[in-house]
Amino acid sequence: MSASTRKKLGMLTNGIQAADFLEVLRPTLDSSEFAxxxxxxxxxxxxxxxxQMLxxxxxVNAEKFxxxxxxxxxxxxxxxxxxTTLSVLQTEWANIFSPWSTGWDTGADGDGLLWASRI
Structure with missing residues (x-):
């Protein structure tokens, strides 16, 4: 598999594939120094x-992991x-339809407070 293909798979994994991984990851962490x-x-x-992924x-009852x-x-x-009852985070956003803005509270589409209120 090429590096570009692996990179694409990161955000394009489906929920069943993620569940398969979570079922291994959580117990592995819990039985190690990373518990x-x-x-x-x-x-x-x-x-x-x-x-949809969630x-x-x-x-398949994997949210518990x-x-x-x-x-x-x-x-x-x-x-x-x-x-879900779990915490939910928006981890990345790209405001690709508007010009770059460094404003945090300007009311523009890239405004950090606007995005925080959406989640």
């Missing part, structure tokens, strides 16, 4: 794709809340 490390999953490419993970749900906002911005 207690929080597992954050899965940085879907967009909010909607991460929602549904898939939940469908996670501590935090995470998503990017590249293909879809944060919208509806996730159906």
């Amino acid at each position: 207690g490390v929080k597992v954050t999953c899965c940085d879907g490419i967009g909010w909607d794709s991460q929602q 549904k898939d993970i939940q469908s 996670m501590d935090v749900v995470s998503s990017h906002g590249y293909s879809a911005a944060p919208g509806d809340p996730f159906n």
Whole structure:
């Protein structure tokens, strides 16, 4: 598998594939010196794709291996809340449709406070 293919698979993994990995990762961490490390999953490419990934993970009872749900906002911005009791984080966002802004509280589309309120 080429490096570019591996890179693409990171955000494009589906929930069943993630669940297979989580079922190995969590017990491995818990039986090592890394017990207690929080597992954050899965940085879907967009909010909607991460929602589907979480549904898939939940469908095979693997949410119990996670501590935090995470998503990017590249293909879809944060919208509806996730159906989970876990903490939810937006870990990356690219404001590709507006010019770059360093403003944190300007009200523009890239405004950090605006994005925080969306999640």
